[in-house]
Amino acid sequence: MSLPPPAVDQQFCEISAIDSGSIHRAPLGQFIDVAKVDETADLPCLAFVLRHCRTRDPFVFDLGIRPDPENLAGAIAVITKMGIMVEGRDIPAVLEQGGLSRTDVKHVAISHIHFDHTGVPKAFPNATFLLGAGAKSVIETQGPDFEGTIYAVDVPFERTNFLDPSTEEWVPIGPFPRALDFYGDGSLYIVDAPGHVPGHINVLARTSANGGWVFLAGDSAHDWRLLTGEAKVGHHVRYGCIHEDPGNAQETIERIKALAGCPRVRVLLAHDVPFAKQNAKEGSGYWPDKIVSL
Known part of the structure; x- marks a missing residue:
């Protein structure tokens, strides 16, 4: 299994992480099967901004937790009952502090429609929003x-x-059976990543002209132990599984594990604790800084 080699004059994307909020006291047993009873975790929420190397088109992946989480409608009642606390972020303001106006963002892809990924879409007045088709009926x-x-x-x-x-534009790439070459130049692929919730999508992007890649896994996995093989998808005794289709979720995880074995591929999770611990304090790789290509 391999990824497409770079073409002559291969286009790619620069990528930066965005601190898009945090979740406190999340029930870990919903995510991994090796969690202790009532073990909880504090999770960062990461969004990402990608910029095409030639056009400079700003492509935002996920919007995190809105800055006023008390207005999360039905979700706030559910997470409060579970004992979860959340902090939101004003993502457009974060981008503008780094020199990117909200009015210049052309595309916002939302991995899925859980509250910690959807932010405030209408704060981007000129953006086209991209969601998986499965989200529409929900x-x-x-x-x-x-x-x-x-x-x-x-x-x-x-x-x-x-x-x-399911349309013909979506073709296999690496271990994934369905991916859309978004710009048509092999720089950024939107990947069908079933299992978590209907319409869940990931992003696979080139990060250099000579073979670097990044895979933005959204909530395909919430914990790195799912990708190292130390854990499998969890089922909490009270709250069940975070994935609506655990079988398909585990299959997607196996595909990501295969991808991670390819040379020069960096995998990043939406709740990537190791990445945040290593980089957040100094802001390394966070907008307007860039994540170094492998």
């Missing part, structure tokens, strides 16, 4: 309050594309 049937769930999303439908991985 939004239409359960929105806008999504009571009894941890869904929370308010995308402007007139500026939203629901991407259907």
